[in-house]
Amino acid sequence: MGFNTSLLHNAAVNDKFGATQPPIYQVSAFSHDSAETLEKVFASRAPGFSYSRIGNPTVDAFEKRIAALEGGIGAAACSSGMSAVTAALLNILQAGDELIAGAGLFGGTIDLFSDLAQFGITVKFVDSVTAENVAAMITERTKAVFAELIGNPKLDVVDIKSIADVCHSSGIPLVADSTTATPYLVHPFEYGADIVVHSASKYINGGGNSIAGIIIDSGNFKWDSGKFPAFGKYRAFGKFAYLSKLRNGLWRNAGVCISPFNAYMCSVGLETLGLRMERICSNAKALAGHLQTLDGITVNYPALESSPYFPLVQSQFGGMGGGILTIRAGSREKAFRLINSLKYALIATNIGDIRTLVIHPASTIYLHSDKARREQAGVYEDTIRVSVGIEDINDLITDFENAVKGENTNG
Numbered sequence: 001m002g003f004n005t006s007l008l009h010n011a012a013v014n015d016k017f018g019a020t021q022p023p024i025y026q027v028s029a030f031s032h033d034s035a036e037t038l039e040k041v042f043a044s045r046a047p048g049f050s051y052s053r054i055g056n057p058t059v060d061a062f063e064k065r066i067a068a069l070e071g072g073i074g075a076a077a078c079s080s081g082m083s084a085v086t087a088a089l090l091n092i093l094q095a096g097d098e099l100i101a102g103a104g105l106f107g108g109t110i111d112l113f114s115d116l117a118q119f120g121i122t123v124k125f126v127d128s129v130t131a132e133n134v135a136a137m138i139t140e141r142t143k144a145v146f147a148e149l150i151g152n153p154k155l156d157v158v159d160i161k162s163i164a165d166v167c168h169s170s171g172i173p174l175v176a177d178s179t180t181a182t183p184y185l186v187h188p189f190e191y192g193a194d195i196v197v198h199s200a201s202k203y204i205n206g207g208g209n210s211i212a213g214i215i216i217d218s219g220n221f222k223w224d225s226g227k228f229p230a231f232g233k234y235r236a237f238g239k240f241a242y243l244s245k246l247r248n249g250l251w252r253n254a255g256v257c258i259s260p261f262n263a264y265m266c267s268v269g270l271e272t273l274g275l276r277m278e279r280i281c282s283n284a285k286a287l288a289g290h291l292q293t294l295d296g297i298t299v300n301y302p303a304l305e306s307s308p309y310f311p312l313v314q315s316q317f318g319g320m321g322g323g324i325l326t327i328r329a330g331s332r333e334k335a336f337r338l339i340n341s342l343k344y345a346l347i348a349t350n351i352g353d354i355r356t357l358v359i360h361p362a363s364t365i366y367l368h369s370d371k372a373r374r375e376q377a378g379v380y381e382d383t384i385r386v387s388v389g390i391e392d393i394n395d396l397i398t399d400f401e402n403a404v405k406g407e408n409t410n411g
């Protein structure tokens, strides 16, 4: 099955009326014919649902679609990308542990990592996520490596296999945030990643209409070394140890469940992921290619030949660079004026929408990071992040060209 076919037919809806989309079960609880049945459902000894924080058929359908798409053994959907990142990591880490992460991370994740300090979890950042840098930072306390496959907004690309190899030789898992890469560019499990998380609010949903997240398990990592004592009784679940611990533990107890309606919106959005990404990647490449010929700005896009990640984009992502590019405008004032003079691009803090969106990250998403941390994440005072949409490319090129040329004339 090709990518687009698999989106439609991989985890088809099983509905007695033949519904072509998973019906929305907008309920909190499910009733059963006897106390005995409910007891069995609670103990996972009978199929069925009890309460939507713990499981819901619409959510289940979304989880199955994503798990099939990523080639995982299962998935747990979450209320947001941030709750997915949080639950995915706290399912592994405990007080005293260390996590290694790339510095070029999404601002919310950087903020989360400072929150983890109060629970005794230390996050160590590597400037660039290379096998050498990661290997040099691993200690006995390191319990996982976390990386965004295309850093948002640094746009650094991770060589997944080399990092997974380093992790596995130290007996720790690689947790990959594949939000910006999407399953259209890469299936991280094929390169050795162990756990994948997505902010489904972005490309998976695609329409910018729901906040959502999801955690997918490859089932490949062995949690039975002495390094992960909290897995205790869950080791009996074999390759389902991680998901069982997650679903029976923090995921349900912290209540990070997604609403059935948002799961439905993401299921529907997912079906056009291939079409949207094809258009978004070609738009982004054409726009970046054109913008780099203009004076007064510099452009960063991983699929440009001028990018240091160009070779990796060819070998790992089939030549596609995703939907985000960044522009450095020369100064904060110029960046603001450039943003303000765009006609089609909306000024909004999101990515992965079908509409083109722009933002000045330093004054928004990275407001809470200090200058050093911001610059490590590729965010300077003059950086503009562009999340490219599916508009006609000529309109986008004209819009950005007019804004840049206007800025050059102004001053």
Ligand SMILES: *Cc1c(COP(=O)(O)O)cnc(C)c1O
Pocket (backbone or CB within 6 Å): 080, 081, 082, 083, 085, 106, 108, 109, 148, 152, 177, 179, 180, 199, 200, 201, 202, 211, 212, 213, 351
């Ligand atoms: C947006 C984003 C998140 C957070 O997702 P939310 O759905 O906004 O909570 C995490 N990682 C990356 C790479 C993102 O772009």
